[in-house]
Structure formats: structure tokens, C-alpha cells
Amino acid sequence: MEVNTDGWSSDKHIVLAVSTGIDSMVLLHQLITNLQDTYAQLTCLHVNHNIRSIADEEELFLKQYCIDHNIALHVKHLDLSTIVEKGNSIENEARLERYRWFDLIMKDLNADVLLTAHHQDDQLETIFYRLMTGRSTRSSLGMSYLTTRGSYDLCKPLLTTTKIEIQNYQHAYDVPFYEDATNAENYYVRNDIRNRILPEIEQNKQLETKQLLKLKEWHDEQRVVIENEANAFVESDVEISSTQYRFSRKQFLQLRHSVKMTVLDKLFANILTRDPLTEKTYNEWFQIMGENIAQSTLYTTDKWIIYIAYDKFIIMANDDVKLSPAKIDQSGTYNFSHYSIDINNDLPTFEFPLLVRTRNDGDKFELNGMKGHKKVSRLLIDNKIEQQKRGQIPIIVNANNEIIAVGTLFLKRKYKDLICIRDMGEEKNER
Incomplete structure (x- = not known):
């Protein structure tokens, strides 16, 4: 089984996020056997979500495994009970909580690279999910092998490795792991894609899910073109000060739809602390900007006002100053x-x-x-x-x-x- 080690070098402190599932346990086994000369130090992280009854047993298992192999382990307990009680999906919130902790612990450890065990089947699932949910127009179609996250790099060394290869390795070396029973439940969208939709596609001899990988490659090439056009507009046509962004409404409307969204994403990334604004919101703005409306406030926060005024699109600090006579x-x-x-x-x-x-x-x-x-x-x-x-x-x-x-x-x-x-x-x- 091939593991891509290009994301780190022999002088780096690498950290592996381990769930005790087959993917992360196989990667951990590789790191402490065949790949032990590729890094200077190895640390493991584990998140106990406190949702499944077996979660504590998994934690104890991993603690003992790390003791037996002389690996430092840090464990984080999450409390998602409020979200569960409300009946809301915990997938996204759990991920956000995990990475908030990862960011903190990576800084505390002064570590260089965080590894996750995402593999090629996860990549296909992600591509399909983003396509079918309309999340393909503003970012990469799938996951990247290596990205920078604050003070450290995030690496997915199994991204070109298939699930079958992982299973074969586990069987050959008898790697211990825990199977998450909820992975078989199709209640969650990603589980449904993984367990039902993609396998059904593969059953058709004329279809092949790996074609999604070619689509991702093409899509990412187009994203580079879009990013370059957006960067060119921001650099040459956006007036930027400490309290304001301003550009021509007419020139902006002449951009391609995907470039317009990317321009706004780039500007808002610097000022909005909440999640990116939706494509629906952008489309509503574009419609207003294209109409014969002289002035209109599009969006406000306690810190920023976004509006159009004649031929200008303006993002300015919301000083909300009340001037006294x-x-x-x-x-x-x-x-x-x-x-x-x-x-x-x-x-x-x-x-x-x-x-x-x-x-x-x-x-x-x-x-x-x-x-x-x-x-x-x-x-x-x-x-x-x-x-x-x-x-x-x-x-x-x-x-x-x-x-x-x-x-x-x-x-x-x-x-x-x-x-x-x-x-x-x-x-x-x-x-």
C-alpha cells in the first residue's frame, strides 16, 4: 500500500489524527513500521465525541496501543449533547470543534504537519457531494493533498489510496481497529453516497466513479483561471483602504459570474467572521446591481455596510457615528x-x-x-x-x-x- 510522504521530511514533527477506524489505524501502523525514518517525531490525537456507547472503549484501546508503541497521545472530549437534543446534524459542528482543537494543540506542540487518513474513496464521495449540493462553483471540487492551516500544514497521505488497498493491508498485517457502526447508516448524506449511490453507479458497466477524479483535475485547472482573473480585478480595479473597499459597478458586472463570486469571496474573507455568504445572496445582489437602482444597501453587520451607490459597489466600516449639532x-x-x-x-x-x-x-x-x-x-x-x-x-x-x-x-x-x-x-x- 502506497503512502504519499511528500508532505513532510525527516526533520519534521508530524501529528496523526486517529479515530481508531481502519483508515487511521492502518496509516498509524505504516508510520511506526515502514515509514518510521520519514519523520523526526510522531504524536497522535484522538477526539472522543461522547456520542456512541463504545467511544470510551475506543479511547482506552488507543491509549494502550500508543503506550505499547511509545507514542505520545492527546485526547479531546467533545460535548455535542445540545446539538443532538435539538435534532440537528452533528457532522459539520463536530468537524468544526475538532479542527478548533487541532489548531490549538498543533500550536502547543509546535508541530509541523497534521495527517488525516482520508483516502481515494473519501475523495470520490466528496467530489460527488459537492457536485450534487451545488458547492462546486466557489472552491476546489475535492480535497487537496496538502494545505496550509495557520501555523501548520494539513496533509492527506492516503488520498490516492483506495479503500480496498487499506483493507488488504489491514488483513495482511492484522492491524487492530474499531468499526463505527454508524457508518452503515444512510441517515447521513455522505453515508448514503458512500454506501448506496456510488456502489450503484459502479454496478453499471458503462459507468465508472473514478471519472470524477478527472473532472476534479479539470475543475481545479479552471479554478486557477478564475482565481487569476479575480486577483487581477482586485489588484487593478478595487480601491482599498483600512475602512473601505470600492469598485466600479459597471466593470464588475462585466466579469464572468464565477469571477464575480470569487472577487467578493476574496474581499469578504478579510472582513467577515461568519461563514461565506451564500451563492443565492450573491445572485440577489447581482440582480439589484444590474437594475436601474441608484442606491441600495445590500448587507450590514455591526462592523460593515455593503451597498451600491450610483456606479460604485462599496464595502465600508459601519462607524454608525451620530453627529451632535x-x-x-x-x-x-x-x-x-x-x-x-x-x-x-x-x-x-x-x-x-x-x-x-x-x-x-x-x-x-x-x-x-x-x-x-x-x-x-x-x-x-x-x-x-x-x-x-x-x-x-x-x-x-x-x-x-x-x-x-x-x-x-x-x-x-x-x-x-x-x-x-x-x-x-x-x-x-x-x-
């Missing part, structure tokens, strides 16, 4: 949000106090050089001011309760040389 009694320089307001010494005293505030519903100002008034809201629309920025624009009101300035968009003519408003945020972006 400011009273100005004399000339000088004042700050309001990211605006600087200079009041000249020549401004007549009867104009004071000036009030600087954000806009109110129904705000109007008298037009320069013509009769009539204009709503502040209309001014903002005409100048295509993004919705998220409108609440930051300073409105200056004089002692007669007249609006004499609206940010950098309007200044009553007679105050031209007396009041100067600058958007320091815009000037900073220009630099």
Missing part, C-alpha cells in the same frame, strides 16, 4: 465629521451664533441668483452623494435660521469669502 459663536477653524470649516474674522457678529448640524427632513435653502428654494435632499441626489455619506455632511444655519451652506455642495453667495468648507476625507483619498 455644534454651536459656533466666533470666527475660527472647526471640525465636523471629516470636514474642516473656516469662519473668517470678517463675518459680521449679527450672523452668530452659527449652528452646524446634519440634515433634517424638509431642509431647504434659497437658490443663488434666482428666485425659489431647493430641497437639500434634491441637492444630494443631483450630486450623486452616496446614502451612507449624507448623514456626515455639515449643514450650516445662521442666526436667522437660514441654511447658508451644505457641505461643499452649496454656499450662499454672500458668504463666499467668509466661510470655507473642505472635505478632508476627499483630500486624503486624493493623496
Whole structure:
């Protein structure tokens, strides 16, 4: 039975996740016999999920096995009772809990490579599962032999080894193991694929499940092309700052569908702590972006706001700043949000106090050089001011309760040389 040892070298501390099933026990046997010269140190990890009645017996068996072979073993007990009581599937949650512990223990051990006993049959199952559940468009179609996970590498040295080869090895060397009875139950989707669907496909002489491996190879090649296109867009067309991502809505919509999703996945990977957003959510956004909608908030969290504003798609920090009105009694320089307001010494005293505030519903100002008034809201629309920025624009009101300035968009003519408003945020972006 071949074990791919390319993922580590003779000076590395390797760690094996052992379930006591046939796959991990056969791999462990290989490591302590035929492959004992391929690494510097070997440690085993075991997770007791405390679900099956035999779990404690398996743990004791593995402890004794490791003692007999002078192997360090670390055991983690999980409590999944709450999830079980709710009737929810424990597969995904158990995996997340396992890898949270793996991450911690690998760091504590200062180990280099974590090995798992996934094999070729697992790979076929994974490919089929991702295809049939629509999880094939945003990531690799199957598992990778070697990936980097934080401070260590995750390696699957049996990924090209078949289950039959593992079973033959176990029989030849009488490797002890425990059979998980739940593996025969088709309640879980992956079990159903493994036990019923793939075997039925193999029974048809014109079909061969290993063709899925060719599909994965082709799919991964296409993913490289998509990743390159997405990287090129992010590097050349996305304006990035510490608090904002911004790019052209029109240019983005011209990308291929898979590239658009990959671009967003890359950006959100840096800011969203939750699971990736669904493809359905992305498709809803793409539809809105393609319609004649000037502004729309697409998604918000306590830290980020995602929205479209005219020709821009914007991801920005959700500061949620509530600006209080400011009273100005004399000339000088004042700050309001990211605006600087200079009041000249020549401004007549009867104009004071000036009030600087954000806009109110129904705000109007008298037009320069013509009769009539204009709503502040209309001014903002005409100048295509993004919705998220409108609440930051300073409105200056004089002692007669007249609006004499609206940010950098309007200044009553007679105050031209007396009041100067600058958007320091815009000037900073220009630099």
C-alpha cells in the first residue's frame, strides 16, 4: 500500500489524527513500521465525541496501543449533547470543534504537519457531494493533498489510496481497529453516497466513479483561471483602504459570474467572521446591481455596510457615528465629521451664533441668483452623494435660521469669502 510522504521530511514533527477506524489505524501502523525514518517525531490525537456507547472503549484501546508503541497521545472530549437534543446534524459542528482543537494543540506542540487518513474513496464521495449540493462553483471540487492551516500544514497521505488497498493491508498485517457502526447508516448524506449511490453507479458497466477524479483535475485547472482573473480585478480595479473597499459597478458586472463570486469571496474573507455568504445572496445582489437602482444597501453587520451607490459597489466600516449639532459663536477653524470649516474674522457678529448640524427632513435653502428654494435632499441626489455619506455632511444655519451652506455642495453667495468648507476625507483619498 502506497503512502504519499511528500508532505513532510525527516526533520519534521508530524501529528496523526486517529479515530481508531481502519483508515487511521492502518496509516498509524505504516508510520511506526515502514515509514518510521520519514519523520523526526510522531504524536497522535484522538477526539472522543461522547456520542456512541463504545467511544470510551475506543479511547482506552488507543491509549494502550500508543503506550505499547511509545507514542505520545492527546485526547479531546467533545460535548455535542445540545446539538443532538435539538435534532440537528452533528457532522459539520463536530468537524468544526475538532479542527478548533487541532489548531490549538498543533500550536502547543509546535508541530509541523497534521495527517488525516482520508483516502481515494473519501475523495470520490466528496467530489460527488459537492457536485450534487451545488458547492462546486466557489472552491476546489475535492480535497487537496496538502494545505496550509495557520501555523501548520494539513496533509492527506492516503488520498490516492483506495479503500480496498487499506483493507488488504489491514488483513495482511492484522492491524487492530474499531468499526463505527454508524457508518452503515444512510441517515447521513455522505453515508448514503458512500454506501448506496456510488456502489450503484459502479454496478453499471458503462459507468465508472473514478471519472470524477478527472473532472476534479479539470475543475481545479479552471479554478486557477478564475482565481487569476479575480486577483487581477482586485489588484487593478478595487480601491482599498483600512475602512473601505470600492469598485466600479459597471466593470464588475462585466466579469464572468464565477469571477464575480470569487472577487467578493476574496474581499469578504478579510472582513467577515461568519461563514461565506451564500451563492443565492450573491445572485440577489447581482440582480439589484444590474437594475436601474441608484442606491441600495445590500448587507450590514455591526462592523460593515455593503451597498451600491450610483456606479460604485462599496464595502465600508459601519462607524454608525451620530453627529451632535455644534454651536459656533466666533470666527475660527472647526471640525465636523471629516470636514474642516473656516469662519473668517470678517463675518459680521449679527450672523452668530452659527449652528452646524446634519440634515433634517424638509431642509431647504434659497437658490443663488434666482428666485425659489431647493430641497437639500434634491441637492444630494443631483450630486450623486452616496446614502451612507449624507448623514456626515455639515449643514450650516445662521442666526436667522437660514441654511447658508451644505457641505461643499452649496454656499450662499454672500458668504463666499467668509466661510470655507473642505472635505478632508476627499483630500486624503486624493493623496
